[in-house]
Structures are given as C-alpha cells and as structure tokens.
Amino acid sequence: MNAVILCDGTPPAADVLNRFLDNAFLFIAADGGALTARSMGLHPDVIIGDFDSFIPNGDEPGEIITDPDQETNDLEKALAYAIGKGAVSATVFGATGKRLDHTLKNLSVLKQFDHKFESLTFRDRYADIFLVHSPYQAELPIHTSVSLFPLSGRVTGITTRGFRYPLNNEDLENGIRDGTSNETIKNRVEIEFEKGDLLMFINHKTEEA
Structure with a gap:
C-alpha cells in the first residue's frame, strides 16, 4: 500500500x-x-x-x-x-x-x-532521502555515493561497515562533523548508532529523478 x-x-x-x-x-x-x-x-x-x-x-x-x-x-x-x-x-x-x-x-x-x-x-x-533506523542493513551497488547527516543536530555512537570512510563508534554533529559524500566498497552496508535522527542520502549517479 x-x-x-x-x-x-x-x-x-x-x-x-x-x-x-x-x-x-x-x-x-x-x-x-x-x-x-x-x-x-x-x-x-x-x-x-x-x-x-x-x-x-x-x-x-x-x-x-x-x-x-x-x-x-x-x-x-x-x-x-x-x-x-x-x-x-x-x-x-x-x-x-x-x-x-x-x-x-x-x-x-x-x-x-x-x-x-x-x-x-x-x-x-539527486538522491533518495530517508531516516535510518538502527541497526540498518542494505544491499547497494559498489561505488554508490552515500551521505549521512545528523538531522537531530547530533547523532552519537555511529558505526558503519561497507563504506570507504567507515565510522567506529563516532559522532556526527552539525557544524562540527558531517558524513557527506562517502562511497560503498561492498555490496552490503551496515549502520548502527546509539542516539539521534540520522538522515541518509543514496545519491543517484545521474540526475535521474
């Protein structure tokens, strides 16, 4: 539906x-x-x-x-x-x-x-945009451009797998650190975090939608 x-x-x-x-x-x-x-x-x-x-x-x-x-x-x-x-x-x-x-x-x-x-x-x-629910897993083509943004201002304890620039129990915070323009290096990606609202952008390779 x-x-x-x-x-x-x-x-x-x-x-x-x-x-x-x-x-x-x-x-x-x-x-x-x-x-x-x-x-x-x-x-x-x-x-x-x-x-x-x-x-x-x-x-x-x-x-x-x-x-x-x-x-x-x-x-x-x-x-x-x-x-x-x-x-x-x-x-x-x-x-x-x-x-x-x-x-x-x-x-x-x-x-x-x-x-x-x-x-x-x-x-x-340019992208599909949605909130990630921890733990998050997805199958994506290798070399997919992905960005993470702390919609709540700060998202804590983030661990990611399958990305070129991984996070290991780290924070993203507006004005301090963001997660723009990362890239998948494996077909399966995983994201976990402790607290906050984490916005994910799966960027299109072309201006398509």
Whole structure:
C-alpha cells in the first residue's frame, strides 16, 4: 500500500514519476504539486492543501480537499491523508528544491511522520532521502555515493561497515562533523548508532529523478 505524493518543489522527471505511479495505490498532489501534475498531464486521486498556490477550477477528476490549517504545511496534510487511507509506505517527490526554508520544513515533516510509515522516502533528481533506523542493513551497488547527516543536530555512537570512510563508534554533529559524500566498497552496508535522527542520502549517479 504505497502512496505517491507530489509537492511543489523541483519537479521530478516525468518518466520516473510515472514509474512510481505504476506501483502506487494512491496519488496525492499537495497544493502546488497539482500544477506540476497538470503540466505533465497527470490526474492525482486527491489534491489537498490550503490552496495558496493551486486554485481548483472545478474540472479536476480527483477529490479536492481544502484544509486552511496554517499550523500544518501541505506535505503534512498529504501524509496524514495517506495514513487515513491505509498507506504503509510513501514516496514523496518535489519535497526539496526551490525555497530552502520549505525544504528544511519538509525534512522536519519527514522526522515527524517517519515512525508512522514502514517506509517514508523523499526522492529528488539527486538522491533518495530517508531516516535510518538502527541497526540498518542494505544491499547497494559498489561505488554508490552515500551521505549521512545528523538531522537531530547530533547523532552519537555511529558505526558503519561497507563504506570507504567507515565510522567506529563516532559522532556526527552539525557544524562540527558531517558524513557527506562517502562511497560503498561492498555490496552490503551496515549502520548502527546509539542516539539521534540520522538522515541518509543514496545519491543517484545521474540526475535521474
């Protein structure tokens, strides 16, 4: 039960978005994301938001949900709706790019909603972005570019295996040390840590999504 959510950040490549939609049971446009969908000739099942960017004209084939609450942003509204419809995983496009303050807010929303899904991933043209749960294991091609970022400000006791630059019970902390642009040297990677919110970027080899 995967939902695809399209926000109003940098638009994804149409062919990549369509590939994900082929395996989604629910397609939600978060306010201005409906403009991106319209430009691609796509029809979301639901358009939700406070509509400060998208103005419905009444011809939309999907459901229109107006939520004027200013304490939640449009991505929060879309994720809450997806949960209500039974989604257990969600892939979010357009959550990054354009305004940096909106990107940072959406990363905060990622943290807020992560525990409510089995899988919650932001995907943009450069990376898949998600929170790592310790212990984490994954199969990745050798030479995959990976970055780690302490979303909570500090993540302690990190140990990694399968990377060119491993960590051994070390900390990452904003303004002091980060984990940008590491590289896998084995097909299987492992990450463990003690405390904090660790954001992982699996970087695409090309600007693809």
